[in-house]
Amino acid sequence: MSKVTLRYIAEKTGVHPSTVSRALDPARASLVHPGTRELVQTVADSLGYRPNALASGLRRGRTNTFGVVVVDLGNPFVAPVIRGIENNLESRGFMALIAETQDEPARLGRALDHLRSRKVDAIITTAARAGDEAVLRRVGRTIPTVLAVRHLAGSGLPAVTHDDTLGGRLAAEHLISVGCRRLAQLPGPVAISSFVDRGAGFGAAADRHGTPVLPAGDHGARPDIPEGERLMELLLAAGDEPPDGVFAHNDQMAIGALAALRRRGLRCPEDVRLIGYNDSPLTAYTAPPLSTIRLPGYELGRIAGEVAVSLIEDPTRTVPPLSLPPVLIPRASSTGLPAPQ
Amino acid sequence: MSKVTLRYIAEKTGVHPSTVSRALDPARASLVHPGTRELVQTVADSLGYRPNALASGLRRGRTNTFGVVVVDLGNPFVAPVIRGIENNLESRGFMALIAETQDEPARLGRALDHLRSRKVDAIITTAARAGDEAVLRRVGRTIPTVLAVRHLAGSGLPAVTHDDTLGGRLAAEHLISVGCRRLAQLPGPVAISSFVDRGAGFGAAADRHGTPVLPAGDHGARPDIPEGERLMELLLAAGDEPPDGVFAHNDQMAIGALAALRRRGLRCPEDVRLIGYNDSPLTAYTAPPLSTIRLPGYELGRIAGEVAVSLIEDPTRTVPPLSLPPVLIPRASSTGLPAPQ
């Protein structure tokens, strides 16, 4: 049983391979006689022919494949972004080649090499960190590359992000509006634009209201539950009067903070009001339900995909940075009110 | 600036392309003179040469790419599985082409077509449903295909699963051991082996102990939070005396059940003890913390990758079904005790 190739179909139908190629490509099917076309199509269908994407890609210089670089697939908030990218591009026959970096520069380098080798049509990365400028700029010269979620000033690459400055501001204004007078943050890593912006937005808004922000003991090395716990402990151990309103730079850290508060016998929200970031799936079900900032991840992914496609079609295009507004989701951890629902 | 190809390197170094090819392939580098090899390697490095994976794949019939088919990247428990697959295969130079089915048969078909077209070396699917037998068997004849997480009797494909029968049994025995005498289940879709096995294991264990299991009002259409809420409502509305121990077939449904109980003014665990399944990241932080069954997802992914590789190397091999034991994680929702930690 020989493999089903274009040539094989051509032999079966008695026409030339190029005619088969044309007959099967919707864009060029009009060039071939309706009768021939139908014959070719039925034979191809009955044999279960699938064009060899490698040969096709080699010939035309397009693979209909794009690379998606993420830090960690386990992070709940990357899923909607990928889905947004995927759903947008899937309808155009694209598939995603996924690479994880675990926030390690060496893995980013390897991932980009692999994607380059496989001739992806575009790359979307949600894993940019300070320090990645050079390698991303280099790859961006030959392959349309879009930054999603995290931007990176020195890279010169188009970016589609959440407006984290606004997110930080929303968090600050909310805590102030529910009566907090001594604020604090549990900050994420400084190499990542999202956290930098959240911190800056929060600080600026607090300043504008004349509300003090206690210095954070440290920056989160990885923005996860144990780190949130550790940073909250630091804050409580600082000797000063503890803060009455805390902004955790993501929900994981906020959940860690809840645990730390509980252990120290402090109540949330009575003693310390808390707000997280991302609106992860289960934050509505913690005790107390966690106030948070909701990000339009799916939409962001969709737009990043759109930008990537536009760059594939015209790589010279310059795309201005785009940022999507987040939304405050107040819940009991800051308001003290039971969830409305 | 012409593209950096094998031929280009060959011209620069003054040797034949085939020599360059050999010098750059660790497996055949020994065939070329050390001096030549080094010259070629330094020139290739300095030009940033990356072999064209399309041409390579076309020629050798191997792409070092595998397809991973999942239902939904947003589902928290698929992440560790993918990571297990990926981490295992990444070190061997493989990359993953990811496809989502959303549990829709048509999308599965399209996904498999795309993967076939792109000549992936192997396919790992975590999305098998009753009804998919024929299409999976067909693709499995030409591409090594491994079922992960969900098995499928009629497919004849090797499967690496969690032992969900055991998981169901653990749930039943645990509820019985903490004093429950009227059990019930919130079952997931019947087309998915995982849920069928959980239900069967639970039922069999309850029988063995002579403990009655109330009939479930319905099967979950999608095993998510709202469905859990709905099924729990059904159970409570059934008129009979309500159950005192409930096994939700996954954590999402358990969380939905918590909400339903709260709304009906029933306390958990005092009135109804509850256990979920999967040990999703945030179940430890719900109120009350949720008892659950922990699955070795990462390990499962790793092994599925292993099996896939062994099938790539020898497609005739038959691999016996493998299933990994889950672990009971008792928390306050069933024990009534505060979490130890």
Added chain:
DNA sequence: CAGCGCTGTGCAATGCTTTGCATTGCGTTG
């Protein structure tokens, strides 16, 4: 000096599809 067994290289073919150009055949027009 023929012959042997190596090693290192070169050569040409292969894998499959796409595409610009050439060709064929047919009908139309002046």
Added chain:
DNA sequence: CAACGCAATGCAAAGCATTGCACAGCGCTG
């Protein structure tokens, strides 16, 4: 009837890396 246009198809090259085979060169041996 010659010339022309047009639709449909065929032809061959291109895209890039890999690989079986051939060949040259080398140091020996009988």
